[in-house]
Amino acid sequence: MSSMGRIRFRIEWAVAAVAVVLALLVPYVIQSRGLPTYWLHVIIIAYFYALLSSSWALLAGVAGQFSFAHMGFMAIGGYASGLVGKYLGLPPLVTIVLGVLAAGLAGWAIGALVLRFKAAYLALFTIAFSEILRTLIRGEADITRGDQGLHVAPLFGETISRVPYYYAMLAILVVCLALMYVLISSRVGLFLRAIREDEEAAAARGVDVVRYKILAFVVTSLIAGLAGTFFAHYITILTPNIMVIPQMGLVIAMAIIGGVESLMAAAIGAIIIQVGLEVLREFGAWRLVIFGALLVLTLRFARNGLIAPIFNRVLGLGPKAEARVAEEAPAQ
């Protein structure tokens, strides 16, 4: 790693460490200020979306695979965990592992099927996959309980406190973000970015495109599956509505507004938007108009999102050409 790279790496980890310490204090702050514990729930859900948004950013922003199947993998994790728990009576910790593995297996299968697909074809294929899966879950109501909802055992028994769930979700988010950062900081990350830039040129330079594209799908579907299993055992009821296309659109919008090429920015974008939508709840439908306008403006004027440039410019990080390139880059 170059000296600039090392400095960037250290500053990023330092920023992350400070963010984690602040996050650890959230339940205390909510309690000490007498805020409703509902806000803890809002932040747990924000972390859930941050996990989905950052892992989608790894798949789409780093590896260049613009997939709409991410919420499908999340649902596979949640439903697999819930169904195994319901029919086999296994404890949540075991079913979570099985749910994550089921999502990873689905990610491997989809990754292998879409190897030659690019851009619109990949998007259409993964939309079709998600819709087929959703229809299947709705249709097989005898097994999945369809729209009535599948009841899932709570992760922490009958406790009504949200604090254990908060710390569990925070731990999952931090560990997954750290693992994803290790991955993209390694040579694998370099290969994924090369594939994003130009698959054929990457292959001609010796990169095993098939292997690393499938790896990207497997890793991100494992993480989406983990998010799904946690969500299932936290909310304790699952319906096919968790994977409708607008939900996938929300995750994509969060990543784009944060910065699709930066995992941390995508995660922060998701947290800000989820909490922001709750803060603006009194505006009713207008909050969605504000959100939509923010997305449109980001797409038009900030190709790499609103949070990622803050990392690069305010903290003075990144290659010296980064700022210039970002300014020159047209919106895509």
Place this chain on the structure above:
Amino acid sequence: MNLEIHDVSKNFGGIQALSGVSLSVEGDELIGLIGPNGSGKTTLVNTIGGIYAPDRGEIFLDDRPVGRLKPNQVAKLGVGRTFQVTRAFRRMTVMENMLVPAFAVTPDKRRRELEARAQEVLEFLTMDHLRNDYGRSLSGGQQKLLELGQLLMTDPGLILLDEPFAGVHPKLMETIFEYITTVHAEGKAFIIISHDMSSIFTLSQRLLVLHNGELIADGPPDEVKQEPQVIEAYLGEEDEEYV
């Protein structure tokens, strides 16, 4: 590195891009590959490089059949190539561009070691001051040099250059000339596609001419350029500049 091409054909939806091409490249030959537009030059390079599998025939690298291998597998066997239109990784820095092939082809080497090698190559190409710039911020000529630099990171035995002199200014052409002669002197074989007759006749030890997917001439440049078939097919009977 020895390359053998036996009776290779390639068809694209009824268009015969290559038709029974056979040739061999031995050791450290420096070969020019010329032909009119659409004659099959780039298809031949893409077939050697693994982007296309031949419909018929076989390609051997040091007696090993490679015609059905993927491009990354061919690259790992020691074949490096550039593209007609430069394909540097645009949203990656110059140093990252250099590290991609190095990591891919020599996975056992440490990052620090490869960065030092990349620095040496960039200095050779007078691009070391651009190491932290993105590929997209480089000029077209600098991107050509970057692609040539990427090749050196993998120490290939056979280098395929597709139009290295197209659209470059004289100073850069000198640098590319120096690159080719220096690297060739280290024992690497080259196949160079070019429409720049002056450069290709100066550089090449041997010239191949493709026309309509067929190899119509193969020999020393001075002999090949006198062949009536080549004059007629490639430049036309009345081309005084060529003659």
